[in-house]
Amino acid sequence: MFVKNRDYKIHFGEKYNKLLVLSLGEIRKRRKYFLCKCDCGRIVEIRIDHVLSGNSKCCGCSRNERKIIHGDSMSNKHARLYRIWNGILQRCTNPNNPSFNRYGGRGVGVCEQWKNYVAFKKWALESNYRDYLTIDRIDNDSGYSPNNCRWITRRENTMRAHRGIKHSKGEFNGKRFEHVDRNRAIGS
Numbered sequence: 713m714f715v716k717n718r719d720y721k722i723h724f725g726e727k728y729n730k731l732l733v734l735s736l737g738e739i740r741k742r743r744k745y746f747l748c749k750c751d752c753g754r755i756v757e758i759r760i761d762h763v764l765s766g767n768s769k770c771c772g773c774s775r776n777e778r779k780i781i782h783g784d785s786m787s788n789k790h791a792r793l794y795r796i797w798n799g800i801l802q803r804c805t806n807p808n809n810p811s812f813n814r815y816g817g818r819g820v821g822v823c824e825q826w827k828n829y830v831a832f833k834k835w836a837l838e839s840n841y842r843d844y845l846t847i848d849r850i851d852n853d854s855g856y857s858p859n860n861c862r863w864i865t866r867r868e869n870t871m872r873a874h875r876g877i878k879h880s881k882g883e884f885n886g887k888r889f890e891h892v893d894r895n896r897a898i899g900s
């Protein structure tokens with residue numbers, strides 16, 4: 713897939729200096745931003761004309777880059793949100809993901825709308841997302857969608873998670889046993 717306009721043509725998955733272009737980001741003040749992954753692992757939204765011109769060669773991790781990129785790096789504050797989104801997508805759609813069994817494998821999916829990061833981000837910001845909150849599925853057997861998700865604190869999430877765990881304690885042949893069936897991951 714590529715995006716084209718008068719001034720440029722860009723392919724997703726292409727690399728410019730240290731920046732790998734992942735997907736279309738937001739449009740701010742009529743400027744197009746793209747989601748890029750830097751060699752250092754950080755995910756940032758960067759103005760595409762800066763990426764193409766070489767004005768932005770990395771996420772800002774190299775010292776001599778910092779000055780140039782500063783104006784755009786405010787988008788770094790959303791790197792956590794991107795990680796959350798990517799985590800959801802991986803758990804629900806990638807059979808090689810270690811958590812797939814507990815999500816995609818048992819029918820917990822992602823709605824079509826949220827397969828697009830920008831749509832997810834829009835929902836998150838309109839739903840009072842904060843960096844200290846975690847995403848919660850209201851109905852643990854339903855998937856990730858605007859109707860079934862909300863942002864709650866880690867503490868609330870842990871409490872909910874414990875409620876979802878089947879706990880059995882008892883004695884068998886004179887030995888005490890405790891069985892925990894953890895069908896719900898904390899922080900999910």
Ligand SMILES: [Zn+2]
Nearest residue numbers: 750752771773
């Ligand atoms: Zn970097």
